[in-house]
Amino acid sequence: MENSSDPASPLLEVRGISKSFGAVRALQEVDFTLRAGEIHALLGENGAGKSTLIKVVTGVFPRDAGIVRLGGEEVAPRSAKAALGAGIATVYQEVNLLPNLSVAQNLFLDRQPMRFGIVREGEMRRRAKALLADFGLDIDVAAPLGNYSVAIQHVTAIARAVDLSARVLILDEPTASLDRHEVEILFGIMRKLAGRGIGIVFVSHFLDQVYEISNRITVLRNGRLVGERETASLPRLELIRMMLGRELAETTSARASATEHKAREICASFEAYGKAGYVAPFDLELRHGEVVGLAGLLGSGRTETARLVFGAERADRGQARVEGAAVRLQSPRDGVRHGFGYCPEERKTDGIVAELSVRENIVLALQAKRGLHRPLSRREQDEIARRYVKMLDIRPSDPERPVGLLSGGNQQKVLLARWLATSPRLLVLDEPTRGIDVGAHAEIIRLIRELCDNGLSLLVISSELDEIVTYSDRVVVLRDRAHVEELAGGAIDVGNILAAIAADGAATAHEGRA
Amino acid sequence: GQLTIGFSQIGSESGWRAAETSVSKQEAAKRQVNLKIADAQQKQENQIKAIRSFIAQNVDAIFLAPVVSTGWDSVLKEAKEAKIPVVLLDRDIDPSGKDLYLTAVTSDSVHEGEVAGDWLAKTVGNKACNVVELQGTVGASVAANRKKGFDTAIAKHANLKVVRSQTGDFTRAKGKEVMESFIKAEGGGKSICAVYAHNDDMMVGAIQAMKEAGLKPGKEILTVSIDAVPDIFKAMAAGEANATVELTPNMAGPALDAIAAFKDKGTVPPKWIQTESKLYTAADDPQKIYDSKKGLGY
Amino acid sequence: MKGLPPALITAIVLVAGFAACAMQFPNIASTRVVGNLLTDNAFLGIVATGMAFVIISGGIDLSVGSVIGFTTVFVALAIERWGVPPLVAFVAILVLSAAFGAAMGAVIHIFDLPPFIVTLAGMFLARGASFLLSTESVPITAPVYSTVSDFALRMPGGGRLTAIAIIMLVIVIGGALLLHLTRFGANVYALGGSRTTASLMGVAVGKMTIKIYMLSSLLAGIAGIVFSFYTSAGYSLSAVGVELDSIAAVVIGGTLLTGGQGSVIGTFLGVLIQGLIQTYINFDGTLSSWWTKIATGVLLFAFIALQQGLVALARRPVRKSAGATT
């Protein structure tokens, strides 16, 4: 125990790890050292091999070469269970919990409190409540996890790993779906754990967070180790250069002028649109060439608004108009027919078709829009796939690769490509930059702007207020499933949004729940 | 008053079974008996359930066409306790249950096989003869018995030999498929002298297979099967089949008479009322028999 | 407790159905018929309990009917021909069937093959093996058999709660406790949620798979013994098609075939619903073979549709987040 609290001694040592998937060399002789009590950021572009390294170390994937030492002793876990047994607790990138089990069961699966061979359900729930309370969550832990949003699921996954009282805690993009407040809580807990001598590996694409929390940084690029640095002595631009292997082409601070679009025509509008028990009726106008941001806390009804707008959920009141003409949006098909597109936030369950290739995933919506009898020829499909793979820099660039085998960020790009291929008039993006690396992030924001300049109308949900502020022409703030505030022009800044989110407007909030 | 009789029928797996059911209905109607038929869909457990529910309904008698010979003791004991007489139709049950039923109206399926074998032996004479056999469903007692009877009959004749035996599941389609492969395996069928099928349906399929292979059933290859369903008479009339052994579908008639006598006068019938296993050949005016059998629900 | 609401709905459907049947045939509303329902479906209740575990874990077991058939033949031959004491024969067959299930589970896990097909092969194998043992039906005359099959608790109204019905009830209750109260049970649900995720969360997926199929086959073995008590015989063709009956029972009981949800109690109610359909048709007694089948199908549809409708109704107000449910 003493030596594990000594900050200098390596707790987890990874030497010369290699891993290939067929022809793809995901990792080549990667070294990595984690010391006790430190928070170590593992960074790199999408597809750099971060998740793969984590999975190899924890025995989910067998490794081709290399060794792993934990506390000086060589370990070779052959399954996640074995890794846990050895003292490595992990939250994998995709939320790996079971939506059909209760929150409490998820937290304590395989280590429930027992008495006489029987699970002590009451005790388990009590502990689950206490555990989640640390993260500021007060939810019914007996309800199935699937009833809750991704954010809550992610917090649960983290809580589970944190509670495993392991020596090493690995968090693969834990903050991707959390909002500020929850990130703060998580960081508090991470610091506390690090203080206890636990080594923490932290993967994130949010560089602010990396600078805020980490002690040291290891960067991977194309499956190779680029270097390991002290966070304090690594300038941001230098870090980005390490990650991308080049300078970031363009900094993304200037926001397109809103007034420029004022005169533009309305692309779609929604009047008193809503659904009982889902979202309170709202008015929303989306103009050509305009970005409307949706801001709010988790569970404030942003996703719900997006689904109503797209037609994934049927409204029971109000009127929708496209280019001025009244339309009915009964199903996603209706949305697609009217030239809408929607990138859902849960890409694994609602977005990708994992088994199908990148090409097929990209052409899916376009094909659905064209209908059965007008199939895209293979040539056209290849053409479209190649174009977007290039445009969005999807890696690996082989369009025939099953999408499920791509890294998370690249899957996100494929989804974006799917909708761009339909040349939509309105695109609804729910957390489009979640899990996307700095390079691609800049790229996507540039793309959003470009699309708008070509007359596309965008409705974007993001938990990153900076991001929203960067590209939005207007921001709608939600609270308790109701639209409470609309900011435009100069009024758009993080402070105003936060104020609107926090303001107490309980009077309007419950209208939608009738 | 009017008798109510529950009849636990096996199911409807073949034309013969359908005929037995419809003949039973006709016979019951003739005698103004209320016959409740429960169809077991080939499952013993369903038959047991049916008997239990007949007991619960307090019927006057129970007819049982057992799907298998064993396993009736406890449910028949219940019937006995409830003083409901039971008559077995079509098939017998295991000897241990002899005192549990009133009488059994059945044919002797071993005997059927023997009749078929004897006919073949007689027809072939001293000529060497390779027989192929289409068995019934594996595990079905009728199939085992008909095989046994036939084997016994031809065992006495060294010139008769069963060269191939495979199950045709009592169905036409399987009978045809199996016969096709027999023909291939026996050098185009040239070495086959006779076909024995455990039922007529398989034989009808086998006859088609022989015809398609360019063979002449009924002439080059002898056929003998069991059941005497109408379609085999049609084949006989066309000269494509030689013989069949009748299994009468009228089991209910004698059973109803026995029950009536037992209820009215207390006459205890013999333990076994055996039905005749009559042999029909092309000499028996098959067309006429065909016409007479057509309306019986086969 | 997980899965209770759908089970509750199945219970409502069962009670409603029973009332409707009793309205038409008052005789049905007697302890005698209820007792028969339990006795006649004892073996089905036992296999369906095992099937519930398998299906909740995201699998399926088509071999159970054949395992029952094999068990009856094995037990009959062991006792009657090989002179083995009944108890020894029971232990032997239970070990054998558990090993059979474990082997199927191992093949499914190790070679990553679909359970549907592996257990289909298991179905052929077990049935084929029972043909090899004996194609004839073998009566069992051992005294235990008559003792057990004669044993019954009298219920008021003339109904009998037989030994095999009691065995079934004990197994159903035991199964429900195992599923809902133990770690094993939680892991069964976990596997049904997602095998990979369960594995990432530290569940020993391979061991669980083997244990689950072992349990199913073991229960099929017990059901086979019960079946042999029921008929006092062993027969290679017994229990053909029981796999479908038990799958239907599990599903009628509110279990999702995709796994991850469901309950043993619901399954038991599903068995009773099927028994009720059968009883109703038997009481009617006017149906020909084909109308029996059609009526069975129609009633099956009616029950499932009713259940599905009630479930949908029950879900409606609770459903909050469209993004995350299902």
Place this chain on the structure above:
Amino acid sequence: MTALLPRRGLAQILALIVILAVDRVVSPQFFDLRLQDGRLFGSLIDVLNRGTPVALLSLGMVLVIATRGIDLSVGAVMAICGAIAASLADSHGLPVVLAAALGAGLVCGLWNGFLVAVLGMQPIVATLILMVAGRGIAQLITEGRIVTFSSPDLVWLGNGSVLGLPVPVVIALGMLILTGAVVRGSALGLLIEATGGNARASELAGVGTRAMILAVYVWCGVCAALAGVIAAADIMGADANNAGLWLELDAILAVVIGGTSLFGGRFSLVLAVLGALIIQTMNTGILLSGYPPEFNLLVKAVVVLAVLLLQSPKFSGFAGIAARLRRTKA
């Protein structure tokens, strides 16, 4: 995965070759073919001919399974449509007979599709309903008898020959080509695979998943109807009690042997049909072998397991066995 693509089908072809070789051993004349009355005659032709019903069923089944469904009712649908065809054969012309039978299959498929796509029932139980009731309906039509007919047109469908090949084989081939053309020639294939791969995501991408599901069940019904008509034409009678009995399992088996996952997604029509042929090659071999019928099921079980193991990703065929053995010895 991509590396696997060219190897797709290799395991199946290998399995077929092995089984054919075994058949040759148990029956030396297995590969003999001769021309008789203008049609080919031999065990290989029998395999094709007898494999037709299951091949047809698997053509529909593979699409259903690709959408993550399953259709247990195909055997019963065969019986219904065979019964309809047989009852009409002697009083109506072939077009009417076919239209009625295929129409019935279509209606059955619609019913299944309605239960699954619209009422949201689980496919296995939804189709179990028709599996049970459908055979009853077929028996109702025939009243439990075997309805025979003599219409030469219909008989030709079962027993005729075209260019030396049995008509059923030609029909199955035609259906394979037709289905392939429809599915791969339009966007149907992609949309079906997407629906089976992830229905929620496909729905959100604007795919009419319900319509897809409905369509595949309908097609499955039509294929089953055709199989039923052929089965009836083959024996010149409709045997409602036994036609297609348990064939649903064979069809599912064929699809799985053909490499399509029961969890939906990617499918292959050709390999499914190949799967049906593998099963039939095995069955014919069993019949030719002369072993007592008690062994049939055992042989079938062993072969099925062997074929599946051969395909298992975790088990690279014979090489895998050898490697495994060596490792355990070491």
